[in-house]
Amino acid sequence: MITSNGYVLDESPARLGRLEPVPTDVRDDKDAMWGRLRRDGYLYLSDHLDAEVVRDFRAYYFGKLAPTGLVAPEGASDGIDSSGDVDLALTRRVLFDDVVPGDAYAALTSHPSIRGWFQWFLGDDVHLHKRRIIRHTRPGETGIGTATQAHYDLVYLREGTDRVLSMWIPLGDCTVENGGLAYLEGSHHRVMAEERAGTLKMPAASITADLPGLADEYDSRWLINDYRAGDVMVHSAHIVHASTDNVDPERRIRLSTDIRYQRVSDPIDWRWQEHWHLDDGL
Template identity: 60%
Template sequence: MGRVLTSNGYVLDESPRRLGALSVVPDEERADLPRLRERLRRDGYLFLTGLLDPEVVLGFRQYYFGLTGAVIDRASYRKVLFDQIVPGPEYGAFCAQPAIKGWFEWFLGGEPFLHKRKIIRQIAPGEDGIGTATQAHYDLVYLREGSDQVLSAWIPLGDCPVARGGLAYLEGSHHRVLEEEAAELLKRPAASMTADLPGLADEYDARWLVTDYAAGDVVIHTAHTIHAALDNVSEGIRLSTDIRYQRSDEAIDGRWQNHWHDQDWL
């Protein structure tokens, strides 16, 4: 992979017992609904390469940087992000484009519901230290007031090689989380688990799974799958969005029905 991989400054153990590669859904399974659902149950995620048109993804990236590229201070950036981009029709259309919404309708077997709280993350090269990269967590701790069958879609907005700080998944973690949730051992206020990815891998005796993402790729993961972001040790900006869909006839967490702001305390 070329460079030492870190997350919030913690150096990942890159031995084969602690680091592996995400498994791509093979072409022969892409249209096989029962096999896809079984794969999601087994793995906790679906890595769908090329689900979106790369030109659409890059077009949104260009729109984003067209608004933020000239900003010279954080206050101005925040104003553009939270006042223009997040509530804007361009972002809404991107997140509900047929290639995404249609896929969820097919996979869920019912009318899909997109949570209004949708997140965009921008990480520049060299940004590290505790609190920079997304710490290890599973989404249910933030979505307790709705269905636990909500699914997240993580979408790199442009190519995102491993060194650029893409998402990493803790292999098989959802099985243990499901067991501990059922035993009510993990009921807690919304909080990340830890910034110490190598320590968590040792605790779970599991591998962090990573890959080089390309524009157009999407990863779908369950609300019980532990994931985190790597630090950006590349020379390019990492831009991504994470959004959440569920069936519209299941319980919906009302706290997620406002536009995202980094001061919304969720």
């Protein structure tokens, strides 16, 4: 049973499917890659990053947060949940004063395999938005807002170009039951069509936590997969996506980051040029 914010996803073939990785023989063909992005709204790049780079950052992150009580002592480097109380005030201080503005996170998010890829794909010098979001979700957390609710990124980026691209990076292996990212198939076509027609009802933030209801409304499928360390997802600002609940039986904390790149020559949303913080109003 797959859930998101407590809602049980319909697993029938008409409502649930698997994401399609970009074949290796296409990944050097820029025109073909752009064609896939326009068609699908996403590019699933398996093994794009060195898995050890990802695992090293995962160990660094949970090592930093170990004093908060988040991770079990015997599984700190792999992010095994302590199942105990966590010092939330200390968590925020470590996250927002140390990890987010720190050199290790900057090195990961501007790694040559990331920045260099965007320069190649966008055909220009690129800009990485300073507001980069890193999230962890403990297994067994429940309630609306625990998992990422359905949304598309342009809702939050209205003061810049709509040609900004997001990259979601699972920081470690991330199965569906660990709380992986899901995409609503073809939803970007409807969002863009309604925007052109001026009929799109723009949500203030998330669209809904009710993923099965939204799939029915769109008459579409949620696309999921089991991600491995080194996989990345690149997606447009218009495709609707969300995450599943973390019900990992091995008590692994789901850790991921999402970052945004664009051409330097396109308009920039300047609200996104400060480090991410829960109180930044975005």
